[in-house]
Each structure stands twice: as C-alpha cells, then as structure tokens.
Amino acid sequence: MIEIENVHKSYGSLEVIKGVTMQVEKGEVVSIIGGSGSGKSTLLQCINGLEPIQKGHIRVDGIDVHAKGTDLNKLRRKIGIVFQQWNAFPHLNVLENVTLAPRKVLGLSAREANEIAEKHLVHVGLGDKLKVMPSRLSGGQQQRMAIARALAMSPDYMLFDEVTSALDPQLVGEVLDTMRMLSAEGMTMIVVTHEIRFAREVSNRVAFFHKGLIHEIGAPEEVIGAPKKPETIDFLKSVL
Amino acid sequence: MNYTFHWNQALRRLPEMLDGALVTLQVASLAMVIGVAIGVLLAYGRLSSNRVLRTSAAAWVETARNTPALFQIYFFYFGLGSFGLRLDPFMALLAGIAFNNAGYLAETFRGGLQAIPPSQTRAARSLGLSALQTSVHVVLPQMFRIVFYPMTNQMVWSILMSSLGVIVGMTSDLTGVTQELNARTFRTFEFFALAAVLYYAMAKLTILAARLIGWRLFRT
Ligand SMILES: Nc1ncnc2c1ncn2[C@@H]1O[C@H](COP(=O)(O)OP(=O)(O)OP(=O)(O)O)[C@@H](O)[C@H]1O
Numbered sequence: 109m110i111e112i113e114n115v116h117k118s119y120g121s122l123e124v125i126k127g128v129t130m131q132v133e134k135g136e137v138v139s140i141i142g143g144s145g146s147g148k149s150t151l152l153q154c155i156n157g158l159e160p161i162q163k164g165h166i167r168v169d170g171i172d173v174h175a176k177g178t179d180l181n182k183l184r185r186k187i188g189i190v191f192q193q194w195n196a197f198p199h200l201n202v203l204e205n206v207t208l209a210p211r212k213v214l215g216l217s218a219r220e221a222n223e224i225a226e227k228h229l230v231h232v233g234l235g236d237k238l239k240v241m242p243s244r245l246s247g248g249q250q251q252r253m254a255i256a257r258a259l260a261m262s263p264d265y266m267l268f269d270e271v272t273s274a275l276d277p278q279l280v281g282e283v284l285d286t287m288r289m290l291s292a293e294g295m296t297m298i299v300v301t302h303e304i305r306f307a308r309e310v311s312n313r314v315a316f317f318h319k320g321l322i323h324e325i326g327a328p329e330e331v332i333g334a335p336k337k338p339e340t341i342d343f344l345k346s347v348l
Numbered sequence: 349m350n351y352t353f354h355w356n357q358a359l360r361r362l363p364e365m366l367d368g369a370l371v372t373l374q375v376a377s378l379a380m381v382i383g384v385a386i387g388v389l390l391a392y393g394r395l396s397s398n399r400v401l402r403t404s405a406a407a408w409v410e411t412a413r414n415t416p417a418l419f420q421i422y423f424f425y426f427g428l429g430s431f432g433l434r435l436d437p438f439m440a441l442l443a444g445i446a447f448n449n450a451g452y453l454a455e456t457f458r459g460g461l462q463a464i465p466p467s468q469t470r471a472a473r474s475l476g477l478s479a480l481q482t483s484v485h486v487v488l489p490q491m492f493r494i495v496f497y498p499m500t501n502q503m504v505w506s507i508l509m510s511s512l513g514v515i516v517g518m519t520s521d522l523t524g525v526t527q528e529l530n531a532r533t534f535r536t537f538e539f540f541a542l543a544a545v546l547y548y549a550m551a552k553l554t555i556l557a558a559r560l561i562g563w564r565l566f567r568t
Pocket residue numbers: 119124142143144145146147148149150151270
C-alpha cells in the first residue's frame with residue numbers, strides 16, 4: 109500500500125504540492141488527472157524518493173520513503189516508474205536496457221537476467237526487437253520497452269507519468285493496451301494521464317489535481333462522470 | 349650553403365629512432381590513461397555541489413590550460429626536486445603530460461556530462477541503480493561516446509607534447525634519440541626531418557586507429 113499523508117513539496121520558494129493526502133491499495137489503479145503544472149509529475153517523483161519533500165510522509169508498504177535511514181535503492185526495486193520523455197539508454201540494445209538493473213541491482217547472472225528480460229519484452233510485444241538499438245524503435249516501442257524495463261525488476265507498484273503524451277496519436281493505443289494488460293493482471297498502478305477516457309476505463313479511482321492539491325478523488329463515474337467542483341468541471345471541459 | 353644532405357646516414361639510424369618513437373607512444377598513452385582517469389574525477393568535481401571539490405578541480409583545470417606545458421613538465425622535474433622529491437626524466441615527463449591532459453580532458457568531459465539529459469540519471473536511479481552504478485553503466489558510456497573525437501585530439505597533442513621531455517633530460521623518446529644523434533653527427537636537418545615524419549605518422553595513425561575503434565565501439 110502507498111500512503112501519502114499531508115505532503116508538502118517546494119522547489120526553492122515555489123510550493124508545488126500543498127498538502128496532499130491519498131492512499132493506494134494493493135491491486136488498485138488510481139489515475140491522476142489535472143492541468144499542466146499542478147504537481148502530478150512531482151508527486152510521482154516524491155513517491156520513489158527522487159525528490160525530497162518538506163512536510164508530511166509517504167509510506168510504501170509501511171516504509172517511510174523520506175526517513176533518514178531508508179535505503180532508497182532498495183525501496184525503488186518495489187516501484188517501477190515510466191516517464192513521459194522516452195529515456196531508453198541509447199548505448200545499450202533493447203535487451204541490455206532491460207537486463208541492466210536486474211544484473212547490477214539484483215545481482216542476477218546474465219542468463220537469468222536475459223530470460224526475465226525476454227519474457228517481459230515478449231509480453232509487451234517486443235520479442236522480435238531484442239538486439240535492436242533503441243534509436244531504431246518508434247516512440248511507442250520505446251515506451252513499451254521502458255515498461256518492460258521497469259517490470260523486469262518485479263515491482264509491486266508501477267507509476268506512469270503521462271507515458272503517451274509525447275507520442276504520435278497512432279502510437280498511443282499500443283502503449284495504453286500494454287497498460288490495460290497490466291491492470292488486468294492485478295498490478296497496482298498510479299497513472300498520471302491526459303487520456304481521460306482511458307482513465308475512466310481502467311481506474312478504480314481518479315484524483316483531480318489542481319494547483320498542488322487534490323480537489324476531488326473517487327470512482328471514475330463520480331470524478332469524471334459527475335464532477336462537483338467548478339475546477340474539475342472546467343478542466344474536463346478543456347480536455348474532453 | 350655547403351651543407352650536403354646525407355640521407356643514408358640518417359636512414360641507417362631509423363631503427364634507433366623507431367625505438368624512440370615507441371617510447372614516445374608509451375609515455376603519451378600512459379599519460380592519456382592517467383589523464384582520462386583524473387579528468388573524469390575533475391569533471392565530476394567541477395559539477396559537484398561541494399565547494400572545496402569544485403574549487404580544487406577548477407584550480408587544476410585553470411593551471412593546466414593556462415600555463416605553458418613546458419613549465420608543467422619543469423615543475424614535476426625541478427619544482428618537486430627542490431622539495432626533495434626527485435622524479436627521473438621519464439616520470440617527470442609522464443606526470444607533466446598527464447597533468448596537462450587531465451586539465452584539458454576535464455573540460456571536455458564536463459561538456460559531455462552536461463550534454464546527457466538528466467532524465468537518463470533519473471531513469472537509472474528509479475530502477476534502483478546507485479549513484480556510482482548510474483555513472484559507470486549509464487552516464488560515462490554515453491559521455492565517452494560524445495567526447496571520443498576530442499579525446500583523440502588530446503592523444504595526438506599528448507604525443508607531440510612529449511617531445512618537450514628533452515628539456516628535462518629525456519633521452520629515450522623520439523626527440524631524445526634524435527637530439528643525441530644530432531649531437532654526435534651534426535646531421536641536424538636529416539634527423540629532425542625524419543623525426544618530424546615519424547611524429548606525423550604517429551599522429552595520423554592515432555586518428556586512424558581512433559576511427560576504427562570508434563566505429564567498432566559505438567553502435568547506434
Ligand atoms: N526541477 C524543478 N525545479 C523547479 N521547479 C520545478 C521542477 N520541476 C517542476 N517544477 C515546477 O513545479 C510545478 C509542478 O510541476 P510538475 O511537473 O509536477 O507538474 P505536472 O502536473 O506534472 O504538469 P504537466 O502536466 O505539464 O506535466 C511547475 O510549476 C513546474 O514548473
């Protein structure tokens with residue numbers, strides 16, 4: 109379970125998260141929607157400890173992410189994250205991209221790591237691209253590779269940060285399909301997305317972010333289907 | 349003008365000069381390896397948030413880049429000598445060139461590091477790689493690809509710079525050997541022309557070798 113409790117986060121003097129509280133249960137898919145600059149990406153990076161917070165707590169399976177003694181490298185094995193910008197490691201081929209962390213972090217042998225990586229690459233539909241360099245992949249393929257790379261660490265949670273935003277429209281579908289598949293398999297996910305229809309379809313709950321605060325959170329039928337706050341209504345109007 | 353060329357006499361000494369060229373390559377390559385290692389540390393030092401690290405790295409880089417290479421070699425020979433630390437000519441030359449290489453390479457590396465998007469580091473750290481693992485497996489391989497050709501130039505420069513060893517009594521490298529032959533025979537033009545051709549060949553071969561290595565190493 110991920111527990112986010114009254115989290116405040118500033119960049120310098122700019123406070124971008126102003127007291128956010130929410131929980132994500134095992135097996136749940138929670139989508140975060142909201143306008144540009146509302147703090148969605150920042151929150152995800154606080155969850156896996158890439159960014160420090162100034163106030164509050166984030167606990168993952170009971171471990172306080174920002175406590176002094178927390179071994180972040182170890183904690184991050186539990187949490188896969190895929191970003192909006194494609195960030196394949198350009199000097200490694202697809203298979204090597206996926207095996208790097210299992211080998212160096214988990215200490216698996218090359219053979220074990222290759223087996224796991226191949227399994228996940230086949231799963232995301234890249235079984236025929238193992239030896240290809242990432243620069244030869246389309247954006248959609250790169251994002252699916254990034255998903256496989258995260259999955260190869262056998263995470264308990266997956267965080268997605270607008271993974272389809274930088275893609276050509278015709279490539280969005282294949283990545284969303286991969287995420288649908290994961291959610292169907294019971295993966296616990298937090299999905300930051302601008303794809304409102306997708307959020308409505310796959311999420312157990314949807315949170316609407318606005319200026320560093322959650323304005324509404326609840327079932328998709330409520331937050332997207334029947335929003336109550338004027339900010340939510342305005343936002344949905346602007347994106348639908 | 350009654351200087352007559354005696355090319356045969358010079359060419360007969362070619363084997364000795366080639367031995368000297370080998371020593372030159374040895375010094376230059378060693379100085380390059382040491383320079384790369386220290387250069388990486390200096391580049392990270394300059395980008396560090398620690399002020400002491402940042403300032404000391406900057407001091408090294410500034411000195412190496414803004415004082416004559418000749419003085420840098422002098423320093424390791426005579427300068428350290430006056431503190432009681434005597435290096436032989438080979439070591440002093442090696443230290444001088446390595447010092448110079450490290451300073452120039454540090455700047456090249458710093459540019460290379462800055463050209464790598466921070467999202468690469470973020471992605472690696474998110475997978476659980478430590479800061480050191482991220483540098484070794486993700487950042488540095490990409491940096492070396494970016495700086496590979498500037499690095500090649502530094503290697504050429506390193507070869508040419510090593511000719512300064514003669515001023516601290518280096519006798520075994522190409523310039524040292526040439527200088528000795530010249531002193532014994534007074535065939536100044538022939539020997540130095542031959543040496544120049546050999547330096548030229550080493551420089552060109554370095555660039556050629558680097559092309560081949562780069563082509564083999566960097567798949568895209
Ligand atoms: N590294 C940083 N340094 C300083 N300010 C930052 C940094 N990252 C983000 N910000 C600022 O924090 C605020 C929230 O940014 P964040 O990226 O979390 O928003 P977002 O909700 O993900 O927006 P988008 O939908 O555009 O991705 C913005 O005002 C942004 O400019």
